[in-house]
Amino acid sequence: xxxxxxxxxxxxxxxxxxxxxxxxxxxxxAVGLFFGFLSIELGFFTAAYLGNLPLRVFGILSNDLLLAxxxxxxxxxxLERCGLAEDLLEGTGQLFGKIPGGLAYAVIIVGAxxxxxxxxxxxxxxxxxxxxxxxxxxxxxxMRIATGVIAASGTITQLIPPSLVLIVLGDxxxxxxxxxxxxxxxxxxxxILLFIAFIAVVAIVAPHKVPPLPPEALMPxxxxxxxxxxxxxxxxxxxxxxxxGTIFMGxxxxxxxxxxxxxxxxxxxxxxGRFTWKLLREAMGNTMRITSMVIFILIGATVxxxxxxGVDGSHWVExxxxxxxxxxxxxxxxxxxxxxxLAFFLDFFEIAFIVVPLLAPVAAKLDIxxxxxxxxxxxxxxxxxxxxxxxxxxxxxxxIAPKSVLTKDIYLGAIPWLCLQLILVAIVIFWPESVTYFxxxxxxxxxxxxxxxVPPLPPxxxxxxxxFR
Numbered sequence: 472x473x474x475x476x477x478x479x480x481x482x483x484x485x486x487x488x489x490x491x492x493x494x495x496x497x498x499x500x501a502v503g504l505f506f507g508f509l510s511i512e513l514g515f516f517t518a519a520y521l522g523n524l525p526l527r528v529f530g531i532l533s534n535d536l537l538l539a540x541x542x543x544x545x546x547x548x549x550l551e552r553c554g555l556a557e558d559l560l561e562g563t564g565q566l567f568g569k570i571p572g573g574l575a576y577a578v579i580i581v582g583a584x585x586x587x588x589x590x591x592x593x594x595x596x597x598x599x600x601x602x603x604x605x606x607x608x609x610x611x612x613x614m615r616i617a618t619g620v621i622a623a624s625g626t627i628t629q630l631i632p633p634s635l636v637l638i639v640l641g642d643x644x645x646x647x648x649x650x651x652x653x654x655x656x657x658x659x660x661x662x663i664l665l666f667i668a669f670i671a672v673v674a675i676v677a678p679h680k681v682p683p684l685p686p687e688a689l690m691p692x693x694x695x696x697x698x699x700x701x702x703x704x705x706x707x708x709x710x711x712x713x714x715x716g717t718i719f720m721g722x723x724x725x726x727x728x729x730x731x732x733x734x735x736x737x738x739x740x741x742x743x744g745r746f747t748w749k750l751l752r753e754a755m756g757n758t759m760r761i762t763s764m765v766i767f768i769l770i771g772a773t774v775x776x777x778x779x780x781g782v783d784g785s786h787w788v789e790x791x792x793x794x795x796x797x798x799x800x801x802x803x804x805x806x807x808x809x810x811x812x813l814a815f816f817l818d819f820f821e822i823a824f825i826v827v828p829l830l831a832p833v834a835a836k837l838d839i840x841x842x843x844x845x846x847x848x849x850x851x852x853x854x855x856x857x858x859x860x861x862x863x864x865x866x867x868x869x870x871i872a873p874k875s876v877l878t879k880d881i882y883l884g885a886i887p888w889l890c891l892q893l894i895l896v897a898i899v900i901f902w903p904e905s906v907t908y909f910x911x912x913x914x915x916x917x918x919x920x921x922x923x924x925v926p927p928l929p930p931x932x933x934x935x936x937x938x939f940r
């Protein structure tokens with residue numbers, strides 16, 4: 472067996488394990504260790520090379536940036552249970568309820584706000600599905616429009632900061648999470664506008680599918696209604712500033728902002744009178760499960776990647792992808808199609824830890840901005856929540872939807888929104904400024920042109936130097 476055969480065999484072995492249904496973290500470890508010991512026997516590298524593995528695992532466990540994941544997860548888990556989504560949806564739904572598509576507009580806006588304060592798809596989809604889906608069904612919304620808008624609005628969370636996906640991608644690409652968050656602002660706004668535009672078109676073309684609320688279901692316009700809206704919005708905006716404002720202003724790292732966000736979520740639950748020790752215990756248990764899953768996958772990925780690099784796998788991938796026709800555009804189109812179909816079988820964490828480290832060197836060699844590349848991948852990874860068989864947003868919605876809602880309607884309702892997400896991918900590919908415009912350009916000084924001049928020391932008078940005896 473030659474060295475050239477090892478990278479494709481490793482990749483094929485991993486795919487085989489995953490198709491057999493083995494857990495991703497253990498599949499990565501098993502394939503990595505098997506081919507690692509095989510490579511030692513075949514003389515491709517020495518046993519000392521695997522001695523790097525403990526250092527890499529310790530580097531993962533001591534990575535301060537990854538501490539942001541449990542903090543943001545805890546914040547989202549607390550807010551999921553504290554009733555904030557109910558306050559937001561009820562007030563916003565009343566505000567827009569008198570126009571066709573008003574409830575759908577409210578779901579999109581609240582989905583964006585929840586995305587900016589929770590960072591988790593499950594919290595958004597479950598909260599909005601439990602509150603707004605029964606109302607939409609009661610007042611005659613088309614079933615596929617209703618389920619689609621709820622699932623799609625929940626996935627906005629994956630792109631809007633403080634997205635967990637952007638934290639992981641920033642770590643894997645070696646870029647600042649703050650810059651990743653800034654780069655995601657433009658696409659986030661574009662996605663919200665695309666979703667709103669779709670509902671507006673439906674409201675014009677087929678208003679019977681998105682009817683307004685009947686007069687008896689509406690609150691009278693006035694201060695009571697506006698106070699209800701502000702009651703949900705003002706604390707949310709304050710929490711968004713506490714988390715994202717401190718990052719963009721350079722006052723806090725993502726980890727510190729996550730810690731402040733978790734404390735802010737507890738304070739918000741207390742202000743609403745919904746904080747209990749049971750709530751905190753359940754939120755911490757959910758955080759522990761998600762964090763453990765991420766760390767196990769990351770450790771498995773580092774075992775696989777260490778051996779993969781040892782058998783020149785990175786050169787194999789680079790040679791494979793850097794010679795695609797079309798240069799940068801050809802590479803981006805291929806990568807996005809590849810990740811879109813890979814997301815049918817793998818979770819976004821698994822794709823970020825397995826595939827992105829292989830793609831980043833090729834992107835850098837093709838002179839592609841890695842922050843823009845990371846945001847583009849994040850947009851694409853949103854689709855993994857909207858298509859089978861691992862469309863988690865659809866699973867979450869199915870778990871809380873009434874039995875009268877057919878699973879077929881949930882899946883068919885997701886198709887238009889999936890197409891809108893792919894349209895956003897195309898927009899960002901052909902309009903990079905949608906990402907780069909919000910990223911701070913630095914000082915504008917080329918570090919290579921900086922010179923340090925040290926003035927000469929004044930001459931020393933020997934007679935003036937004291938002598939110590």
